[in-house]
Amino acid sequence: xxxxxxxxVLAASFAAPMAHAAETVVWWDxxxxxxxxxxxKLIEDFNAENKGNIEIQATTLDxxxxxxxxxxxxxxxxxxxxxxxxxxxxxxxxxxxxxLTEITADDMATMxxxxxxxxxxxxxxxxxxxxxxxxxxxxxxxxxxxxxxxLEKSGLIGADGLPAGLDGLDNFNAALKKLKDxxxxxSIVQVTADGNFAFRTIYSLLCQQGGSIGNDGxxxxxxxxxxxxxxxxxxxxxxxxxxxPSYTDYPSTVALFTSGKSxxxxxxVWEVPTMVDLKEQGKLFNWGAIxxxxxxxxxxxxxDSHSFAIPNNEGKPQTPEKHAAVLSxxxxxxxxxxxxxxxxxxxxxxxxxxxxEYKAMQPQATYAKLTxxxxxxxxxxxAGVASPLFDAAGNAFTAAMNGETDPVTAxxxxxxxxxxxx
Amino acid sequence: MLRNRRSDILVAYLLTAPFIAVYAWLxxxxxxxxxxxxxxxxxxxxxxxxxGLSNYTRMFADPVFHKAVWNTxxxxxxxxxxxxxxxxxxxxxxxxxxxxxxxxxxxAFFLPYILPVTVVxxxxxxxxxxxxxxxQGLIEWVTGRxxxxxxxxxxxxxxxxxxxxxxxxxxxxLLFLAGLRNIPRDLYEAAAxxxxxxxxxxCRITWPLIWPIxxxxxxxxxxxxxxxxxxxxxxxxxxRTQATMVLVQYIFEQAFQKNAGGYAATIAVAxxxxxxxxxxxxxxxxxxxxxx
Numbered sequence: 001x002x003x004x005x006x007x008x009v010l011a012a013s014f015a016a017p018m019a020h021a022a023e024t025v026v027w028w029d030x031x032x033x034x035x036x037x038x039x040x041k042l043i044e045d046f047n048a049e050n051k052g053n054i055e056i057q058a059t060t061l062d063x064x065x066x067x068x069x070x071x072x073x074x075x076x077x078x079x080x081x082x083x084x085x086x087x088x089x090x091x092x093x094x095x096x097x098x099x100l101t102e103i104t105a106d107d108m109a110t111m112x113x114x115x116x117x118x119x120x121x122x123x124x125x126x127x128x129x130x131x132x133x134x135x136x137x138x139x140x141x142x143x144x145x146x147x148x149x150x151l152e153k154s155g156l157i158g159a160d161g162l163p164a165g166l167d168g169l170d171n172f173n174a175a176l177k178k179l180k181d182x183x184x185x186x187s188i189v190q191v192t193a194d195g196n197f198a199f200r201t202i203y204s205l206l207c208q209q210g211g212s213i214g215n216d217g218x219x220x221x222x223x224x225x226x227x228x229x230x231x232x233x234x235x236x237x238x239x240x241x242x243x244x245p246s247y248t249d250y251p252s253t254v255a256l257f258t259s260g261k262s263x264x265x266x267x268x269v270w271e272v273p274t275m276v277d278l279k280e281q282g283k284l285f286n287w288g289a290i291x292x293x294x295x296x297x298x299x300x301x302x303x304d305s306h307s308f309a310i311p312n313n314e315g316k317p318q319t320p321e322k323h324a325a326v327l328s329x330x331x332x333x334x335x336x337x338x339x340x341x342x343x344x345x346x347x348x349x350x351x352x353x354x355x356x357e358y359k360a361m362q363p364q365a366t367y368a369k370l371t372x373x374x375x376x377x378x379x380x381x382x383a384g385v386a387s388p389l390f391d392a393a394g395n396a397f398t399a400a401m402n403g404e405t406d407p408v409t410a411x412x413x414x415x416x417x418x419x420x421x422x
Numbered sequence: 423m424l425r426n427r428r429s430d431i432l433v434a435y436l437l438t439a440p441f442i443a444v445y446a447w448l449x450x451x452x453x454x455x456x457x458x459x460x461x462x463x464x465x466x467x468x469x470x471x472x473x474g475l476s477n478y479t480r481m482f483a484d485p486v487f488h489k490a491v492w493n494t495x496x497x498x499x500x501x502x503x504x505x506x507x508x509x510x511x512x513x514x515x516x517x518x519x520x521x522x523x524x525x526x527x528x529x530a531f532f533l534p535y536i537l538p539v540t541v542v543x544x545x546x547x548x549x550x551x552x553x554x555x556x557x558q559g560l561i562e563w564v565t566g567r568x569x570x571x572x573x574x575x576x577x578x579x580x581x582x583x584x585x586x587x588x589x590x591x592x593x594x595x596l597l598f599l600a601g602l603r604n605i606p607r608d609l610y611e612a613a614a615x616x617x618x619x620x621x622x623x624x625c626r627i628t629w630p631l632i633w634p635i636x637x638x639x640x641x642x643x644x645x646x647x648x649x650x651x652x653x654x655x656x657x658x659x660x661x662r663t664q665a666t667m668v669l670v671q672y673i674f675e676q677a678f679q680k681n682a683g684g685y686a687a688t689i690a691v692a693x694x695x696x697x698x699x700x701x702x703x704x705x706x707x708x709x710x711x712x713x714x
Contacts, residue, residue, distance in 0.1 A: 076467045194660030247570030252553040
């Protein structure tokens, strides 16, 4: 018996280091589209390079409220992942729910990153009350996609090969009119069935007027309601004048653009892979994407950031070995985010966007300069993707964009909905 | 044979004990906890402090809650009785077929019932797409222009109701068909000999004998439709969710999106009371009707 026992102990002591040889990192993300395919490639590459040391075990979950609910509930009982993707705009709510672990200055030093590695707004978005809660991986703004062939026909391509004469609301509307008069079915498409999605454009146009959305208790201070109504009015005018189709949902928007029925589309950079793939198959015209033109006083575009966060697993803090493994995963991803740029997203790490390879990448390199003019969601527990703020926009602006109510009424409704949040 | 009644009772208790224990643990205890939660300001996870009746006063003054109650009631009115009537009609027609043809037609009506709600959503969202949907031809013929049903508030609930009837009707048809088969054929033969018309046969034989099945269908439908959530959530996503809000969706929104567990529990208690009240009411009314 005693011999059996000592044999078991011996076996266990051999087995133990072997079991610990590879540190596993449990990874959750919400990347289900073309970018998800690219993320899987990055994970595979990491696992191949770190064979025997670190292994990422990745799971992709449903985007939006389901993902964040699962993270919140599982972290509360210590069953969360070791690392996960997180929208920067959702961080204030996560911090209030005690779901995230702080990223310390030591952690950043280990990864060789500093605040200066990122654009100012992107860095600011992952910090709450002076503490950092995530490492930015990318910036994903909305951009203006264009059909170069159709624009050329209407004389809207400049000498540099990029769309020209679009700055200023009057000029832009004149261009839309020209495109419509030249026989295009539509001049511009963007999602008009979901005010929730269109909020990205509306928020950009609000910012272009120097406006902003405030915070709890004072959501639209000063003359912001007027500016917001003006921003909504831009889209409702497009719909009224027949430039932009009404009540059009997301997939139809992409279909109208890719089938050549509309020369312009406002959408997120995450549709870049769709265009690249179609073009490769020879099913697409010459296309490009640029920063939103300046329709009002200054350039400004809505953006959010996919970042990496470490959940605060209640009762199960990370061991130093696990933590080191997680940091090396984040470091690897940040350093290899050039490949991530093929998904359209702008790598957050400036060292990557400054490389010659990135600067040669089109149309990414053309719109990447917008990171100097980006605006993130207001820092509130009620803001961020799939948040009450987005929902309030969905309810108020869907009706206004399609002419069921006027923009001023819609802004009043939105303000009332936001003021009622508690 | 005489047996000891007391030991019988003991055995009965012993045999039902596992069920009662599980039922109390998994159903009664959570229900009690939900009621207790409604008196607190708890977030989705963790405890909150007691706030007395303030969740209830807030709920009764909440315009979105009123809207949700109204929309849920409207949806129930649009689906329960019309859906059951349509199921009965289809069952009567299917009953007249026989052999493999009957099985085939029945399968065709039952097929949608086995689809998950997401598939139902994708099919219909596609069919009714305002730019590319096949049904827009029909809609344009009626209204003169394409209509996005899921963003036009007056169209929304009737639209979801039609899809729900299409989706869930197979089950009611199956129940009705089973009921129709249980009616002895000689009753109809005797009636035919007495010169009864088809309509008289339906009113005097089929309808009274199928009544218990009708009650069953109506009760199942009522409870099911009061809990409407998935279809409305999917079709309204991103758009005018407040205008088309239903009760379970509002519970979801408060608990999971707004992190207000206490208030969500309050709405859940309200829904619980409504379901219980409606079920008792319907059961009583249908019983009186059945006894006549």
